[in-house]
Amino acid sequence: ADVDCSRVWLAQALIGQALADNADDAEAAKLDEAEQLLQAANDSQKSNLGAEHPDTLYSQRELAFLQLNKGHFARAEAEFTVVHDVMTIKLGVDHPNTRVAAMGLALAMLRLGKFDEAKPIIIRVSELNRAHLLRQHPDLELPTSDDLGAWEECSDEFQYTFGLSHRATQWAR
DSSP, X not given: OXXXXXXXXXXXXXXXXXXXXXXXXXXXXXXXXHHHHHHHHHHHHHHHTOTTSHHHHHHHHHHHHHHHHHTOHHHHHHHHHHHXXXXXXXXXXXXXXXXXXXXXXHHHHHHTTOHHHHHHHHHHHHHHHHHHHHHHOTTOOOOSSOOHHHHHHHHHHHHHHHOTTSHHHHHHO
């Protein structure tokens, strides 16, 4: 399990480096290496933990995000669909990992031009994120509309207050 977690973390680091690089060849090589690591971790987890174990689903979700970053939108959509459906059953619709998988699914759908299918997912996840933020931080003042400018200000305020990596900042974005 430790080896598989290390593979996933290393793959995430490679993906981050690849996306920060400007050289196409270096980016492609890092993404390919990350894909190999994630695939090895996911295969091992499926074998040792089972296909529906949260760790297995997490690495499979990371594989789907990798496919999204590589521009393989149909493959990403298929992976996100599987992960989201199983996470919804196993972890619940409002679990953070399920919500992240749903957003990945919506992003893949948007890239494929499936705007009408993506919209209800985005709305549902946004509502779940909002409810979660208000449960965790009842004193937060969140915009009540779909005004992107208001949400951008909110995100900036959270970034200043909590930091860029804080969940409140990420979900407001």
